[in-house]
Amino acid sequence: MKPPVVAPDPATLACPTPAAPPDTAQLAHGGGGRAMHDLLTRRILPALDAPTPAGGSAAPAAPERHDAAVVDLGGARIALTTDTFVVSPRSFPGGDLGSLAVYGTVNDLACAGATPSHLSCALLLEEGFPLDELDRIVASMQRAATRCNVRIVTGDTKVVERGKGDGLFINTSGVGLVPAGVVIGPRQLRPGDVVLVSGDVGRHGVAIMTVRAGLSFETAIDSDCAPVHELVAALLGAGVVPSCLRDPTRGGLAAALNELALDGHVGFEVDASSIPVSPGVAAVCELLGLDPLHVACEGRLVITVRAADAERALATLRATPGGHAATRIGTVTGDGPGRVVLRTTLGTRRILDLPSGQLLPRIC
Amino acid sequence: MKPPVVAPDPATLACPTPAAPPDTAQLAHGGGGRAMHDLLTRRILPALDAPTPAGGSAAPAAPERHDAAVVDLGGARIALTTDTFVVSPRSFPGGDLGSLAVYGTVNDLACAGATPSHLSCALLLEEGFPLDELDRIVASMQRAATRCNVRIVTGDTKVVERGKGDGLFINTSGVGLVPAGVVIGPRQLRPGDVVLVSGDVGRHGVAIMTVRAGLSFETAIDSDCAPVHELVAALLGAGVVPSCLRDPTRGGLAAALNELALDGHVGFEVDASSIPVSPGVAAVCELLGLDPLHVACEGRLVITVRAADAERALATLRATPGGHAATRIGTVTGDGPGRVVLRTTLGTRRILDLPSGQLLPRIC
Numbered sequence: 001m002k003p004p005v006v007a008p009d010p011a012t013l014a015c016p017t018p019a020a021p022p023d024t025a026q027l028a029h030g031g032g033g034r035a036m037h038d039l040l041t042r043r044i045l046p047a048l049d050a051p052t053p054a055g056g057s058a059a060p061a062a063p064e065r066h067d068a069a070v071v072d073l074g075g076a077r078i079a080l081t082t083d084t085f086v087v088s089p090r091s092f093p094g095g096d097l098g099s100l101a102v103y104g105t106v107n108d109l110a111c112a113g114a115t116p117s118h119l120s121c122a123l124l125l126e127e128g129f130p131l132d133e134l135d136r137i138v139a140s141m142q143r144a145a146t147r148c149n150v151r152i153v154t155g156d157t158k159v160v161e162r163g164k165g166d167g168l169f170i171n172t173s174g175v176g177l178v179p180a181g182v183v184i185g186p187r188q189l190r191p192g193d194v195v196l197v198s199g200d201v202g203r204h205g206v207a208i209m210t211v212r213a214g215l216s217f218e219t220a221i222d223s224d225c226a227p228v229h230e231l232v233a234a235l236l237g238a239g240v241v242p243s244c245l246r247d248p249t250r251g252g253l254a255a256a257l258n259e260l261a262l263d264g265h266v267g268f269e270v271d272a273s274s275i276p277v278s279p280g281v282a283a284v285c286e287l288l289g290l291d292p293l294h295v296a297c298e299g300r301l302v303i304t305v306r307a308a309d310a311e312r313a314l315a316t317l318r319a320t321p322g323g324h325a326a327t328r329i330g331t332v333t334g335d336g337p338g339r340v341v342l343r344t345t346l347g348t349r350r351i352l353d354l355p356s357g358q359l360l361p362r363i364c
Numbered sequence: 365m366k367p368p369v370v371a372p373d374p375a376t377l378a379c380p381t382p383a384a385p386p387d388t389a390q391l392a393h394g395g396g397g398r399a400m401h402d403l404l405t406r407r408i409l410p411a412l413d414a415p416t417p418a419g420g421s422a423a424p425a426a427p428e429r430h431d432a433a434v435v436d437l438g439g440a441r442i443a444l445t446t447d448t449f450v451v452s453p454r455s456f457p458g459g460d461l462g463s464l465a466v467y468g469t470v471n472d473l474a475c476a477g478a479t480p481s482h483l484s485c486a487l488l489l490e491e492g493f494p495l496d497e498l499d500r501i502v503a504s505m506q507r508a509a510t511r512c513n514v515r516i517v518t519g520d521t522k523v524v525e526r527g528k529g530d531g532l533f534i535n536t537s538g539v540g541l542v543p544a545g546v547v548i549g550p551r552q553l554r555p556g557d558v559v560l561v562s563g564d565v566g567r568h569g570v571a572i573m574t575v576r577a578g579l580s581f582e583t584a585i586d587s588d589c590a591p592v593h594e595l596v597a598a599l600l601g602a603g604v605v606p607s608c609l610r611d612p613t614r615g616g617l618a619a620a621l622n623e624l625a626l627d628g629h630v631g632f633e634v635d636a637s638s639i640p641v642s643p644g645v646a647a648v649c650e651l652l653g654l655d656p657l658h659v660a661c662e663g664r665l666v667i668t669v670r671a672a673d674a675e676r677a678l679a680t681l682r683a684t685p686g687g688h689a690a691t692r693i694g695t696v697t698g699d700g701p702g703r704v705v706l707r708t709t710l711g712t713r714r715i716l717d718l719p720s721g722q723l724l725p726r727i728c
Binding site: 047142175 | 394493506518525
């Protein structure tokens with residue numbers, strides 16, 4: 001007997017991921033959510049014989065955003081990281097492609113516990129790109145580098161034909177020295193660790209989206225685009241070695257916590273009412289149908305510390321520029337690997353998953 | 365009195381650089397010749413407060429292709445380099461984008477005297493790029509990394525919209541340890557140093573051009589795409605510390621010698637009849653109107669050594685895989701800075717200048 005044919009109800013249809021051939025690159029593959037995670041863990045990292053979180057080849061491969069690799073070179077522990085920046089538009093309230101490219105790499109180094117010191121800069125120009133805009137962006141890079149006390153010591157310049165690029169893309173890679181005794185990373189996470197954030201979340205993504213959507217507000221929402229290395233240095237200086245650090249960029253706080261939970265074989269429980277979101281960011285997210293926990297930051301830090309260090313860490317962060325709004329948002333749990341639970345403002349508990357679908361393309 | 369009006373003779377008109385607004389990026393800005401050199405030395409490097417060859421801010425800024433910067437980190441001397449690879453087509457006789465991206469960065473590290481050890485890999489995908497081609501290119505990267513005994517330890521993945529990229533661009537950056545006592549670079553050049561090349565020149569550019577032009581030959585001309593770090597290790601192992609090393613990529617041997625002459629404040633005199641060019645490369649260059657000395661290599665090394673070391677260096681290179689065709693091509697002179705003289709096969713002497721005009725776009 002055939003089942004009865006039922007016409008689909010359009011109101012119940014949903015397609016968060018755009019229909020597309022599954023065997024080609026989609027914007028979602030670069031968005032920081034589920035699709036990117038799958039591309040990396042199933043295709044790229046296994047093929048690259050990349051380091052795995054548990055140190056064994058049988059373990060699942062680590063997601064890409066380990067922020068930086070720490071390697072031993074000549075007795076020194078060196079952090080190495082890379083990022084290509086394709087943000088669109090190239091200028092936005094609170095920053096531009098140049099400052100973003102420097103802070104992004106500085107922050108990845110800082111999240112490995114390194115003191116960022118030297119950067120490379122690879123420019124990928126589209127034929128016809130105005131050189132005066134290039135001058136402005138390069139000057140912005142240098143100002144950002146000066147602010148972070150890093151030097152741009154090597155570089156590369158390529159030009160592709162008109163229509164084969166999009167103005168300017170910048171790759172910055174960087175190195176920094178990791179102090180002796182400092183081991184920071186997902187594998188150091190332990191149930192009971194306290195989770196802090198250094199400030200309100202979602203500003204960068206909202207700043208970009210308002211420019212793209214042509215929205216204007218009485219008070220512009222600035223990106224949080226900023227370096228976080230001073231926060232890390234302040235913690236280490238106060239004798240607090242965080243178990244883990246992560247700057248929640250693509251995919252926002254939700255992606256950062258999910259990646260850490262998977263890599264660290266732990267769970268998280270965070271309290272929605274504790275997570276700082278500015279009223280402006282909340283309003284724009286409401287308007288655009290976004291969850292602020294999925295929206296990128298570019299100057300925030302997720303910090304996990306042993307419970308005994310939590311108060312000292314908070315006091316240190318709050319006394320450091322860029323950390324005055326630091327707050328405690330939850331704890332590391334033994335529910336793992338990869339289970340992130342959000343206590344909602346209604347008091348219920350729900351899974352806070354890796355964002356899926358296309359997310360916000362070209363946010364960084 | 366007005367001068368008489370003379371109609372221009374079309375036969376005498378020449379326009380090696382395409383007419384274009386001077387204030388926008390041109391393909392020539394990425395070609396490795398005069399335009400790129402000017403962009404870097406006049407606009408980018410001064411703005412970046414980048415290291416200068418003479419160590420002083422009043423000195424002219426160093427061209428970009430210092431191959432790698434050497435920095436001190438925790439007592440270790442670390443070489444850092446970066447390159448974005450945009451080669452078109454992505455596959456060519458003798459290599460592909462993946463192997464090129466690994467060897468290119470390995471070779472830049474080797475040219476600083478470093479032992480290449482760790483690489484980053486930043487993929488920049490265009491929406492719609494076939495993932496099976498991505499798999500092949502990533503596998504090629506891993507094979508190349510294994511051959512060079514380097515590990516790809518960190519990475520990044522971005523996706524841009526269809527029409528805003530060109531399939532796949534790859535940035536690789538890398539680090540390596542420079543042994544104590546090894547100082548290699550243009551500033552070490554001295555008049556009287558002997559100039560060697562590790563093999564025949566121009567293969568890579570010709571391999572790319574024949575694919576683009578749809579030319580086919582009885583015997584395909586393979587790119588020389590290969591790592592050169594073993595040649596450098598062999599020299600150091602034999603007790604020969606070269607004064608300078610350079611892999612002659614964009615702009616070929618001519619650009620490499622001109623950059624070294626400018627940075628090192630010296631001159632070069634090289635002998636055209638000594639410079640190895642394979643008959644196939646010579647024939648294609650003749651056909652396409654190219655000078656083989658301006659055509660890129662991707663697996664060759666220009667080596668300068670003190671005269672007393674020349675024979676030992678040659679013997680060492682010839683006994684090492686990839687170096688059997690090494691040969692002496694000239695000497696470093698006191699005519700400087702920046703004067704490169706070619707003794708032609710006719711016995712005359714002419715200036716071998718930085719290539720100008722558009723050159724071969726997207727060769728690497």
